[in-house]
Amino acid sequence: MAAKKHKQPSVTVGQQTELEITGLGHAGEGVGRVNDFAIFVPGTIPGDQILAKIQEVKRNHGRASIIKVIRSAAGRVAPECVVAGDCGGCQLQHMAYESQLEWKRQLVVDALTRIGKFEEPLVQPVIGMAHPCGYRNKVQYPMGLVGGKVALGFYRRGTHAIVPIEECANTHPLCNKALQVVSYLLAEIGLVPYDEITGDGLIRHLVCRVSTAHNQLMVILVTNGKEVSGMAKLVEKMRAALPELVTVAQNVNTKRTNVIMGEKTRILWGAPYLIEELNGLKFAISPRSFFQVNSEQAAILCHKVVEYAKIGQRTRALDCYSGTGSIALHLAREGAHVIGIEVVPEAIGDAKLNAELNHISGAEFRVGRVESELPGILEEGSVDMAVLDPPRKGCESEVLGALLQAKIPRLVYVSCNPSSLARDLAILAEGGYELREVQPVDMFPQTSHVECVVLMSTRSPRRIF
Numbered sequence: 001m002a003a004k005k006h007k008q009p010s011v012t013v014g015q016q017t018e019l020e021i022t023g024l025g026h027a028g029e030g031v032g033r034v035n036d037f038a039i040f041v042p043g044t045i046p047g048d049q050i051l052a053k054i055q056e057v058k059r060n061h062g063r064a065s066i067i068k069v070i071r072s073a074a075g076r077v078a079p080e081c082v083v084a085g086d087c088g089g090c091q092l093q094h095m096a097y098e099s100q101l102e103w104k105r106q107l108v109v110d111a112l113t114r115i116g117k118f119e120e121p122l123v124q125p126v127i128g129m130a131h132p133c134g135y136r137n138k139v140q141y142p143m144g145l146v147g148g149k150v151a152l153g154f155y156r157r158g159t160h161a162i163v164p165i166e167e168c169a170n171t172h173p174l175c176n177k178a179l180q181v182v183s184y185l186l187a188e189i190g191l192v193p194y195d196e197i198t199g200d201g202l203i204r205h206l207v208c209r210v211s212t213a214h215n216q217l218m219v220i221l222v223t224n225g226k227e228v229s230g231m232a233k234l235v236e237k238m239r240a241a242l243p244e245l246v247t248v249a250q251n252v253n254t255k256r257t258n259v260i261m262g263e264k265t266r267i268l269w270g271a272p273y274l275i276e277e278l279n280g281l282k283f284a285i286s287p288r289s290f291f292q293v294n295s296e297q298a299a300i301l302c303h304k305v306v307e308y309a310k311i312g313q314r315t316r317a318l319d320c321y322s323g324t325g326s327i328a329l330h331l332a333r334e335g336a337h338v339i340g341i342e343v344v345p346e347a348i349g350d351a352k353l354n355a356e357l358n359h360i361s362g363a364e365f366r367v368g369r370v371e372s373e374l375p376g377i378l379e380e381g382s383v384d385m386a387v388l389d390p391p392r393k394g395c396e397s398e399v400l401g402a403l404l405q406a407k408i409p410r411l412v413y414v415s416c417n418p419s420s421l422a423r424d425l426a427i428l429a430e431g432g433y434e435l436r437e438v439q440p441v442d443m444f445p446q447t448s449h450v451e452c453v454v455l456m457s458t459r460s461p462r463r464i465f
């Protein structure tokens with residue numbers, strides 16, 4: 001096969017050029033062209049006319065920054081956040097919210113048609129938020145020295161340089177308050193930030209989690225070592241300054257890694273978990289357990305899963321990658337018998353507790369990798385429906401293989417990554433499943449991310465949907 005020819009770069013690093021932005025890349029950056037050579041410019045949207053400075057030139061595309069917006073696109077809005085241009089967290093704050101939702105739907109359609117090869121997939125309009133800000137119930141702030149001062153913030157786009165912040169428009173107000181208080185106290189007590197390059201220093205991250213239902217706060221300090229002198233004083237001062245605090249935990253991570261949390265967590269003060277609520281169900285969440293970052297939208301997502309799952313009184317269901325059981329318990333409440341599978345033991349502990357908290361008896365939880373647990377579970381008896389809610393990389397091929405062999409009539413796939421979703425749905429479609437409907441939910445307003453709930457069912461003459 002002939003090698004694919006790339007357009008020769010027609011720009012050089014440092015060059016200034018006028019650009020008409022005509023599209024958006026899948027990470028939410030605007031795309032313009034110089035002699036048909038694609039240039040990606042973060043912070044722009046289609047319709048913008050800008051003066052750009054070329055920052056990087058690769059074989060098949062370049063990257064540029066904005067020097068000046070010459071003419072704004074109709075959908076451009078002023079970002080809420082003062083560090084929107086610097087911080088890597090939000091890619092779409094400069095785009096009107098309605099346009100964000102339309103773009104996200106198209107992103108899903110494009111992934112399904114290009115990667116999944118589905119023709120005209122049924123993708124519903126994205127379910128957005130009435131007030132798309134202040135939604136994040138969990139934030140992880142790296143700590144470092146900026147200009148010789150202790151700083152907590154977010155990483156500058158595409159780097160590991162910390163942009164100090166005092167508040168973030170997308171974060172729950174209680175996390176913003178904790179950020180300000182803990183930043184001040186860490187500097188006052190003189191706790192030394194971790195240095196990624198030398199591996200020295202003690203405090204790596206501040207992680208804040210919030211129960212939106214109860215306005216309660218959990219603070220987790222990720223430390224490079226178990227013993228931290230001054231920690232008792234820090235806890236005491238945090239308790240005095242933050243009446244909403246219910247838990248202070250320490251997580252120890254001594255590895256030279258980008259992974260934020262280590263294996264060991266201990267509660268320094270307070271309850272071992274927060275209690276959040278979704279659709280009238282209570283969820284205990286311990287420091288290391290996964291929980292959707294947007295509780296309001298998570299409730300909508302769980303409703304959609306229940307609708308697609310069509311649970312009856314005898315339904316046998318699986319919740320693969322079950323976390324703290326948020327989906328499993330919604331299904332069990334409808335009368336299904338559900339088995340949840342999850343790899344993090346603490347999350348399984350939370351899920352079992354959550355079943356008790358909600359007086360639900362029809363859910364059991366097994367700790368392990370879905371890849372290894374699923375085949376055995378499928379041999380135990382027939383299953384009517386399965387939910388898949390894997391991490392961003394999607395399902396391992398063994399998981400899809402086991403599902404195809406078992407021919408479970410109905411699958412509900414929940415995904416935060418349209419690309420791996422499209423790849424996995426294509427494998428399932430190839431093996432005999434039909435793609436029925438896709439419901440995107442805006443779990444992450446102002447960012448380029450989107451969550452999808454997908455219904456698939458086996459091709460069969462009987463009417464399933």
Ligand SMILES: C[S@@+](CC[C@H](N)C(=O)[O-])C[C@H]1O[C@@H](n2cnc3c(N)ncnc32)[C@H](O)[C@@H]1O
Nearest residue numbers: 290321322323326342343344369370389390391
């Ligand atoms: C996207 S989260 C979904 C959690 C849950 N369904 C919810 O909505 O809260 C993915 C979950 O899969 C777990 N996980 C990751 N890899 C896994 C694997 N190979 N087997 C089982 N669980 C896994 C993670 O710990 C995480 O809890």
